[in-house]
Amino acid sequence: MEKLINDFSLGLFFWQFLIFVGLIFLLKKFAWKPILDAVNEREEGIRNALLSAENAKKEMQNLKSDNEKLLAEARLERDTMMKEAREIKEKMINDAKAEAQTAGQKMIEQAKASIESEKNAALAELKAQVSTLSLDIAEKLLKDELSNKEAQTKLVEKMLGDVKLN
C-alpha cells in the first residue's frame, strides 16, 4: 500500500485526467455520436427494409389468394354456365324432338288424309271412268245389239249385274 502511494504521481494523474476527459468529449462530438447515429440509422434502414419485404410478401400472398378465389369463382361460374347450357341443350333437344314428333304426326295425318282423299278421288274417277266406259260399251253394244237385240240385252244385264256386284 505504501509502495502504491509512493508510486502515485500527481502529475501523471493530472495529465491523464485532462487528456482523458478531453478525449471523451472530443470523441463524443467527432466520433461516437456520428458512428452510433450512422449505425442506428443503418439498423433502422435494415429493419424497415425487412419489414417492407415482409409486407410485400404478405401482399403477394393476399394477391395470390385473391387470384385463387377469383379463379375458383370463375370456375364455379363456368361450371354453372356449362350446366345451364347443358340443360338448355337438353331442353332444346327434347323440345325439338317433341315438336318433330308432333310435326311428323301431323304430316302423317295429313298424308293419311290426303291418301284417303286421293283414293276417294281415284275411286270417284274410276267410277266415272267405269261409268263412261260402261256407257261406251253400252253404246257400242247398243249399236251392235240393235242388230242383235237379244244377245245384247243379255249382255247388258250381265254387265249390270257385275257392276252391282262391285
Next chain:
Amino acid sequence: MVFSKKPLRFIIATLVAFLPLVSSANPTVDSTQVSAETTHAVETTHGESAEPKDVKTEIKEFIDHHLKDSYDFNIFGYKDEAGKQHHVGFPLPVILIDNGLQVFSSSKFHNDHEVAEVNGTFYKLHHGKIYKVDSAQGEVTMDEHHHATNEKPLDFSITKNVFMIFVVALIMFLLFKSLAKSYVKNGGIASGVGRIFEPIVLYVRDEIAIPNIGEKHYKRYMSYLLTIFFFIWFLNIFGLTPLGINVTGNIAVTACLALITYLITTFTAKKDYWGHIFWMPGVPVPMKFILAPIELLGTIIKPFSLMIRLYANIVAGHIVLMSLIGLMFVFKNWIGSSLSFFLSFAISLIEILVALLQAYIFTMLSALYFGSAVEEHHHDEAHH
C-alpha cells in the same frame, strides 16, 4: 506508431537491446540508488565505472525501472565497442511548479550526477522522481526508512506515460474520426481501417451497455464506455510492444479512470440508488442503520477495486513477461534459454488476451455501476 506494426522486428530489437543491459550497468538506474535500496547489490562508488553486477540484480533493476514512469522516451540502448552506453530515444519536457513554472528538457538530467540546474535551482532525479538539491553535487538524503527527505517540487512533466497517453488519444481520435467520416462518405457502411473496430463498437453497445444499463439510459454513457474501452485496450497493447511503456500498469492512471467512473456513477445516480444506500428497503429498521455505512463504503470500494484490478493485472503481466525474458540471460544455454523464450512467447499471447480482457472487465463493471445508478426499482420487496 510505426513500431507497433512490426512487433516481430521489435521483439528482436529488444532482445538485442537487452544484451548490453545485462552485461553492464544500466545508467538510468544510478548505482548509489541501487545500493541504498537493494542490500545485495554490489557496492560501488558514485561516478566511477560500475563493477559488473549480478545478472539477477540487473534484471530486477531493469524490470523495476520499466514499471516506473520516466522523464525521457527510451526505445533501446546498446553498448559500443569502447564500452560506452548509448540510448536511442528522445528527451521529454519536464514541467515543475517551484517558484513559478520551470520548463526544461529531461536531457538536462543526463550528466554524471543526474542533476539539472534550472534558473539557479538544482533538481536531481532519484528513483524516477525529481527532488530539489542544493548544489550540482547535491545528494538526496535518506532517513532510516530509506525515504528521501529532500523537498519535492510539484511535478507536471510530460513523462513517457503522459506522452503515450497523448499518442493513444491522438490515434483514437484520428481512427474513430475516420470511421465516423467513412459512414457519411460510404452511405452508412464503414470503410477503411476503422471498419475493424465497428463490430467492437457494436459489441460494447449491445453486450456491455444495453444489458447492464438498460435501453432507456444507455445512450448517456456510451461515449464514456467506448472511450474507456478503447483507451485501456490500446494502452494495454502498447504496453506489450517492445516500446516498453507501462501506462495502464500505473496506479495514477488507473486511479484516474476509476475516479471518473465513480464521479459519473455518483452524479448521474437516481433517487433509487441513494435510497438503496441510506435506507435499504425491505429490511428491518435496525438493519437499515447497519447497512447504510456498508453500502456507502461499497460505493467507494467498487471503483477502488477497478483501480487495483487493472493496475495489478497489467503490472503482474509485465513482471512475469520481463522475468521470463530475463531468464534467457540467466540461463545462457541452449536448453534453458530457448525454453524461457517459448514460455515468454506463450505468456505474450496470454497477455494479448489479458489486454483485451482487462479493458472489457473495466468497461463492463463501469457499465454495471452506471446501471445500478440509474436502475428503477418498482418492487421493493423483490429486491435482495
